[in-house]
Structures are given as C-alpha cells and as structure tokens.
Amino acid sequence: MNGVHDMGGMHGFGAVEPEPEGTVFHHNWEGRAHALNLASPTRANIDAGRHQRELIPPAEYLAMSYYEKWIRGLSELLVQRGLVTPEELATGRPNPTAPRGTPRFTASEVPGIMTARGSYVRVIEAQPAFQPGDGVRARNINPEGHTRLPRYARGKGGEVVRWHGAHVFPDTNAHGLGEDPRHLYSVRFSARELFGEQAPAKASVFLDLWEPYLERA
Known part of the structure; x- marks a missing residue:
C-alpha cells in the first residue's frame, strides 16, 4: 500500500532528532499502550496490526504520535474481530451481558512470555x-x-x-x-x-x- 506511513526517503517532514539513549516512553500511557498491544489476542499477527495502522486516514495519521497509532489500530482490530464493541471502547466499561473471556495469560506468566524469543x-x-x-x-x-x-x-x-x-x-x-x-x-x-x-x-x-x-x- 502506498501512503503516508511509507515516509522513507521523503522530504518536507523535518529532521530526525535523535533522543537520549534509554528513552523508551515519553508518558506513562505509552507504556500501557505497548502492554495492551502485547497482551492482545491480535498480537499473533504483527502484519495485520501494521496494515491496520496503514488504514488510518492520512491527515489523522500524520497528526498522531507513534503510540496513538498503535492504540487506534488495536482498537479497530478488536472491534473487527468481535472482541469488544464500539460502545465498550467509548465508555471504557464492559457490556455486563457479554460472555466473560478467559485471559490469555496470568500475571505470573508474563515474565516468561515477554522474555521468550519468537520467530518468523x-x-x-x-x-x-x-x-x-x-x-x-x-x-x-x-x-x-x-x-x-x-x-x-x-x-x-x-x-x-x-x-x-x-x-x-x-x-x-x-x-x-x-x-x-x-x-x-x-x-x-x-x-x-x-x-x-x-x-x-x-x-x-x-x-x-x-x-x-x-x-x-
């Protein structure tokens, strides 16, 4: 797909400013956005996640920060796959009549999963x-x-x-x-x-x- 996401070699967007070594997140919510993507059932297909971010309208894409794009793409994938409803996303509250899902993994399993090497x-x-x-x-x-x-x-x-x-x-x-x-x-x-x-x-x-x-x- 040709679009604003493919910006390599393009001019007019300003210089790339290196950040101090060790800078990972600028705000606490960015760390939560990263964690949500890793914990999501959609994580199994990184390519689908990338493509979903490519579908963000150009003007909105250019106005978003890196992790804002991650949250937008993840939210849309979760709705598409029937894992949440638009109302649940808008309110931040689960539908009380929806069936309860089983967590992908427990808190005690997180360290092992995060340090295990995946492979394509x-x-x-x-x-x-x-x-x-x-x-x-x-x-x-x-x-x-x-x-x-x-x-x-x-x-x-x-x-x-x-x-x-x-x-x-x-x-x-x-x-x-x-x-x-x-x-x-x-x-x-x-x-x-x-x-x-x-x-x-x-x-x-x-x-x-x-x-x-x-x-x-």
Whole structure:
C-alpha cells in the first residue's frame, strides 16, 4: 500500500532528532499502550496490526504520535474481530451481558512470555533463487494491500549480501491469506542508486527483502 506511513526517503517532514539513549516512553500511557498491544489476542499477527495502522486516514495519521497509532489500530482490530464493541471502547466499561473471556495469560506468566524469543523463520522445500553476490533489482510494484517493500527502493538495483532463510511473508499474512513463507535476503543498495548523485558516494543502505520483491538484475 502506498501512503503516508511509507515516509522513507521523503522530504518536507523535518529532521530526525535523535533522543537520549534509554528513552523508551515519553508518558506513562505509552507504556500501557505497548502492554495492551502485547497482551492482545491480535498480537499473533504483527502484519495485520501494521496494515491496520496503514488504514488510518492520512491527515489523522500524520497528526498522531507513534503510540496513538498503535492504540487506534488495536482498537479497530478488536472491534473487527468481535472482541469488544464500539460502545465498550467509548465508555471504557464492559457490556455486563457479554460472555466473560478467559485471559490469555496470568500475571505470573508474563515474565516468561515477554522474555521468550519468537520467530518468523520457517522451513520450506523451495531453494533460494539468489545467493550472496547476485545482482538484483527491487520490483516496481504498487500493491493496494500491505507490503514491506519501501517505495524508495522499487525499481532500484542492488546486491544480495546475505540469505536469512525462509520467513513468514507479510503481504499474505497481513490479510489472513496464510503465512506463505518465502526466502528473505539482505540487499545492499548504494545511496546514490536510491537517492541520486547528491547522496554520499560511499554510503549504502541495507534492506531485508523477501524473494517475491526481487528480480535478477
């Protein structure tokens, strides 16, 4: 999906101001927003959550802070999946006639769950189409749905520097079409290939890109 969420390489939004090391949350509610997303039944599909945030109208998206977007996307997913009603969200009170759900996990289980490493790596029979050292070009695609191929790299040439194995494919997983794992590669692009002659001559950008995003150069 092309939209304001894909801002890489765009001008006019001001400089990126680094924050002091260790700054995680600016307000207490941001920590709660993070916790709600992790505790939500929708957490199992990170791609669906990302796509839901992409559906926020552009003017509203640009006016929101990072965790405001998280709360908006989570709220809409919870309603879509019948886990809460719009009235419950508006009032902050559960419907007394609604069936009581079973918590996903208890407080004592939280430390173990939060420190356990998850993985999107999968094993597939298909052999990788590319190897380190291969020249590739990012396909010039403009899907209406979710994709992790940034606009600024589309149609640009680079070199495969690493193969990461097969990983869940976001473009299908975000839309309930299955994991459809595909091979994932780290691809090096020169900064000038991506941004023109004004970019530093020796600078490079490394992108992790799924095989369907690439073609042989």
